[in-house]
Each structure stands twice: as structure tokens, then as C-alpha cells.
Amino acid sequence: MSDKQAPTLVASRTALPPEGAALARGGPSRRTPAQPVRRVTAGTTEAPWVRYTLIAVALLFVFLFLVLPLAAVFTEALRKGFGAYLAALQEPDAWSAIKLTLIAAAVAVPLNLVFGVAAAWAIAKYEFRGKSFLTTLVDLPFSVSPVVAGLIYVLLFGAQGWFGPWLQAHDIKIIFAVPGIVLATVFVTFPFIARELIPLMQAQGNDEEQAAIVLGATGWQTFWHVTLPNIKWGLIYGVILCNARAMGEFGAVSVVSGHIRGQTNTLPLHVEILYNEYQSVAAFAVASLLAILALVTLAIKSVAEWRHEADMKAAADLPPERPSFVPSPAGSGPG
């Protein structure tokens, strides 16, 4: 997801624009009117039957692996009618699971938002030693298995962990309680926003911020009025993905939760319990809430992505050495 921005930018910045390249080679001007044009088009695409076969195979793959599972969630949830569906959602345990999921996301997303902005500012705006190492470390939670992520907090705060005896002496519960769930959620959603912002802010460069500072703006003013409008869509994109993962995390939360019904169950954990108790309709009803969340996420994400790409393009289309009198197209941003 986020990885698609960086290569796009580098490529489009360094490569000549296609028209320029064609002109430089004298391509179009030498063309004789009719025949070669057709041959060129034929050379850069496939025969119709190849095209249609490839499209069909790709769509079949997408249908089998993406559309069917999504459809199955809603079908299974409504198997016994709308009444049973609503009843499953009105259960008190389901409500407490919803509440806990919202709490975990409400803590994790803002924390990682502040971190993401700070990390992107430090990494994108300055040169310093160890920068690429730091960027790798920021990515680390992505590659750690969720189960391992949960385990490391058990080792820190569990009854036999480093701080276990001290926490017990002070009657503070972290593992098998809400704080542990929040911590595990923060860990697995850690890099989302930073990863979105770093390539974007690197692409946009420092010129606008420097101009603002030279004109007498304070650091905060520069951030609020210059940087933030430029990174708005990338920020929304990161937040929405971070939120989806925070609400949907299963493995890490499962390790630290203890599965106490009505107390330490998030929505995904509640789905698991219902499913293992063979309450299929209820399990899928709760799962359908998460599926709706996923669809809303995809919708907002698509919109943010279109705007975000426009921002990236605006930044990438700037000539490398921009004359200082040209107003920045990136700065005019989408209203």
C-alpha cells in the first residue's frame, strides 16, 4: 500500500517525460501516415483474445478470493433472518466488545498519529546519521508476528514478567485487562501513519517550510499552515488504515486478553468465541460489523488515495531545481 508511492515518485522524477523522450528520438515526425501507427499500437498491447482471457482470469481470482468471502459474511449473518441478526448484535457481551474495540482504537490511533507526524518530520525534513536504520526500525512491527507482539507484553507485564511483581504489589493489572489490549493494539498499528507520511513529505521537500520560516513564521505556524495542508490526504489515508487494523487486530490482542467475556473481549475476539461455541449466526453478525467497517475503510481510503496521488503527482511534477518565484502547485492543494 504505502510502498507504491516511493517508486512512483522516483521513477517519474528522474525519467524524461514520455513526449519529450519521443521527440528527442525524432519518433513521431518520421512516421509515415497510415501503417506504422497501427503497428506501434499492436506492439504495445495484446491480441483481443489474450486480453479478454487475462481479464477473465484476473477477475475470477478476485471474485473467488475477495468477493466470495465478503459475500459469505453477510449471507451467513442473515441466514436466520434479520431478527436473529439484530438479536445477536443487541447482546450485552457484543456491546461491551464494541465498546472495548472503540476504546483500543481511540487510544492507539491518536498515539500513533502523533508519533507518525513526528517521525515523518524528523526523517523527511532532515539528514542525519542512522536515518535509514531508524526507518527500518519504524517498520519493524509490520514484520513481527502478531502473536509474538502479544507475547512480548506478556513477558514485560505478565505475572512472571519483568514488571509483574511490582505491578502485583501495586494492584495494577495490565495483562488480561484493558491496558494490555490497548498496548498490543498500539504495537501492531505503530508504523501505519509514519509509513504513509515519510515518502510523501520526502517528495514534497522543504522549500515551502523554509520560505515560511524565512518570512517569520514560527515552527508551529509553519506546520499548521504549510505542512499540514500538503499532507492532509496522506494523513487521512494513514489514519483510516491504522484505525481498521486497530479495530480488527486479532492475534496480538488474543494473547494479552485472557478472553474474559464482557470484560476483555474485543470484537474480533468475540467473533472467535461465538464461532467456537457454534453460534454461527451470531458470530457472522458480529463479523459483519467488522466487514462493514472494512468496506467503509476501503471507500474512504479510495477517495483519500485519489487526492493523495494528486498531491504526490503535484510534488513529483515539480522541476528538481524549482525557480523560487514559481508558486508551488502542491501548496494550492485540493480545497
Next chain:
Amino acid sequence: MSSLSSVASPAAVLPGSPAGGKRAARRVLPGFHLTLGYTVLYLSLIVLIPISALFFKTFTLTLDQFWVAVTSPRVLASYRLTFGASLIAALVNLVFGMLVAWVLVRYTFPGKKLVDALVDLPFALPTAVAGISLTALLAGNGWLGQYLEPMGIKLAFTPAGVVIALIFVGLPFVVRTVQPVLEDAEKELEEAATSLGATRLQIFTKVILPHIMPALLTGFAMAFARAIGEYGSVIFIAGNMPMISEITPLIIIGKLEQYDYAGATAVAVVMLVLSFILLLVINALQAWQRRNAGAPA
């Protein structure tokens, strides 16, 4: 640019040096120490210190104990399943991910934007939901299972089911790494190859494939890394029979539930070291990809 840095150089960290011109200009912006300090502090508190706890816990084991814990037959069987299934799933995603990216970039068809948006579903759909949904589809009475099982194809509650779940979670990676590179590929090269008499297949293998290779491998490595650690979607569909369909993360959970913290930690360290290695490989691949994209084609 030059006038900027000369105005600002008194405030800059390294004024004198000529090469420091750019560097000095960068330090004009305030907040370096604040943001870097906060980044390192938060990173240490949330990620680095907790992960180091894992390694310190391992040191409480003797080497023999560690070795026994990570090489017992049941654990070895789980490595084989986790690696094998992740590898197959990542290979399937390599082929079909490239196909989906190709179709999305090169062709037009109705509903293309919808398909493009849907590709990210595995990122947005909680893994537990994917797990129970795939199980419902492939179980004996499911939409697909009812046709497959009479033909002798049993997917749910077998290692094959693990592969299916891992294909689902890894699906977006190859598509999303290859897509932008394909979009940027210069058609002029293909036109040139055509005018030199190359067939379409030759162009694909000799012009397009080398260009997208770094992105393909990056996507493959990411899908593989994600599959290795995956837990939520797999445990519902796997059946979780010891020695047959038990993945390594489940071994860790099993050991934890028996209060075998040391054993769980030992297996977790093996997985963690593997994730480090994969992360470094992915970083190297991405660096290659950037060089490849930046080089004059």
C-alpha cells in the same frame, strides 16, 4: 535556494563547509531535536524495549533447553507447514498478483475502479472475519465446499486450507508493489522492441519483466513475511491438528496456555529472527527497486 541558505546560515548547525550548503538549509527548519527525540523515545518504549525483553527471557534458558524447545518434532512440523504454506501462497500471489496488476494497469473493463479498491480488502478486513468466512465457504456444506468435496478436494481443516487463507492475506502486496512500476514503464521501449521485430512474448520476458522484477520480488517477500506471522485467518480454517495443520504462531499460543513461557519465548525468538532477516531482505529489494526505477531505462 542559495539565497535562502545564505540568509539562514547563522542559525544553521554547520555553516562553514561548502557541501554543508544543503545540509545547513535543511536544519533551518525547527523541531529536529524535538521530533527525533520523541520518535526515538516512543519507538524505544513501544517497540525496542519490549522486543529486547524477549531476548533477555531467552537468556534464562540454557542452550540445550533452547535447542530442545525449538526443535521438538511438533515444533519442526509447524515450521514445515508455516514455511511451506507461506511459500506456496506467496508464489500464487506472485503470479496472480502480477496478473491483476497487469490487467488493472494495461486494460480497461467495466468495474475496474471497484476491483482496484477491492484489492485492499485483505488489509481492511479483520483476519478473524476472513478466517471464519473462508472456512464457511470451503467447509463441506459451504458454497464452494459442497462442490469440491464430492470431487475429493478437501480444503477446510487441512494444510491446503492454510494456503488458501495465506493467499487471501498476502494478495494485495504483489499487486500494490507492481502496479505503480507498471504504470511508470515507458511504452517507448516496447515500441522500440516491436519495431526491431520482437514478438509480444519476447517483449514481456525481455523488456517488461526485467523492469518490474524488483517490485515483483519485493511484493513476494512482503507477502511471504506477512504469511509467516499470520495467525487470525489461519486458525479457523486449519483444523489445528498437531503435526499436520498446526502453524508456528499457534505453537507459541499453546505453550503460553500451558504456562511454558520459556518455551514460547524460544519459538518466538526463532520467528522474530526470521522476521528481522525478511525485513532486511525487503529493504534491500526496495533499495534495488529504487535504483532500478531511477536508472535511465
